[in-house]
Amino acid sequence: MSTRGFVGIGTPTQFDGRYNHWDSYPTGLGAKVWATAQRFLSEDGDLDRFARTFLGYTDWRQMETGGLCAYCGQHTGQPHSISGLLLIADQYPHVSSLAAYRAALQHQGFSAPDARRRAREEWPIVRNLQQTGYPDPQSQHHQHATPDHSAITPDTVDWLFMEWAYLIDPASTTFYVMVGGIETPLTYTVDLIRPNGYHETLHKTRYMGAMLAFYAMRLPAPRWFHVEAAGDALRDSLRKAFAANDAHPLLAPLYTLPRVEVWDQRKISTDRGLRDSKPRQASSREARPGKESL
Numbered sequence: 001m002s003t004r005g006f007v008g009i010g011t012p013t014q015f016d017g018r019y020n021h022w023d024s025y026p027t028g029l030g031a032k033v034w035a036t037a038q039r040f041l042s043e044d045g046d047l048d049r050f051a052r053t054f055l056g057y058t059d060w061r062q063m064e065t066g067g068l069c070a071y072c073g074q075h076t077g078q079p080h081s082i083s084g085l086l087l088i089a090d091q092y093p094h095v096s097s098l099a100a101y102r103a104a105l106q107h108q109g110f111s112a113p114d115a116r117r118r119a120r121e122e123w124p125i126v127r128n129l130q131q132t133g134y135p136d137p138q139s140q141h142h143q144h145a146t147p148d149h150s151a152i153t154p155d156t157v158d159w160l161f162m163e164w165a166y167l168i169d170p171a172s173t174t175f176y177v178m179v180g181g182i183e184t185p186l187t188y189t190v191d192l193i194r195p196n197g198y199h200e201t202l203h204k205t206r207y208m209g210a211m212l213a214f215y216a217m218r219l220p221a222p223r224w225f226h227v228e229a230a231g232d233a234l235r236d237s238l239r240k241a242f243a244a245n246d247a248h249p250l251l252a253p254l255y256t257l258p259r260v261e262v263w264d265q266r267k268i269s270t271d272r273g274l275r276d277s278k279p280r281q282a283s284s285r286e287a288r289p290g291k292e293s294l
């Protein structure tokens, strides 16, 4: 199951973050981020190169692949908008021609017309994989994110989707753990403008994130299992406290946020893959005046 989160450089009030799609729990992503940063810290004596390397990427997953795209072999942004065609590419390593590929599909049980149609679409990809090791070296069936469009900041983060976050402050070698997905009694309205210009009104609940703990990175690693349990307990107790008291002091900053947001999907159609995986990151940034860089 996907458990979303992000990793950032900075502190809980000021950070530049990148998304992570899977297993963002402290026992998963938290432990990985700590170990990766520790490797840089022990090699360099500081975290400057870690921060620079990480912020050159568009997604935490690239830290593990060195930014190498599995589809085209380029060192570039996280792939998105990936055509389903690419996922079938490595099932027929032995076929050597379009006709042989069509025959292989028919052997798999496809009808002759289906096999002919699929072979025409898929053979170029199978051949790419055989010749270059990558199904889509020309990047015709997928796109890449850019670091600028991928930044998660205090202004754009949507804590509904981000269950955990890990922030590293190189200046103080501090590791912060934040927990998100905390439901509040506040709501807001979204004026959603579809790519075809059609307006839709959505009523949404505000979620928030909270700092759980911080750790000095020159000391031994936290016990991640305990961090996780403490985070779950914090999320639960805050949600209950907010439900019981909508004037809770921790809610005060949320009351200053706009009650109506405009998400204009006509402007972000080229960023579709990102929007699909992070429904509000691109949209809320897009909705802010003066930040229309897309």
Ligand SMILES: [Zn+2]
Pocket (backbone or CB within 6 Å): 069, 070, 071, 072, 073, 074, 076, 079, 139, 142, 144
């Ligand atoms: Zn690629």
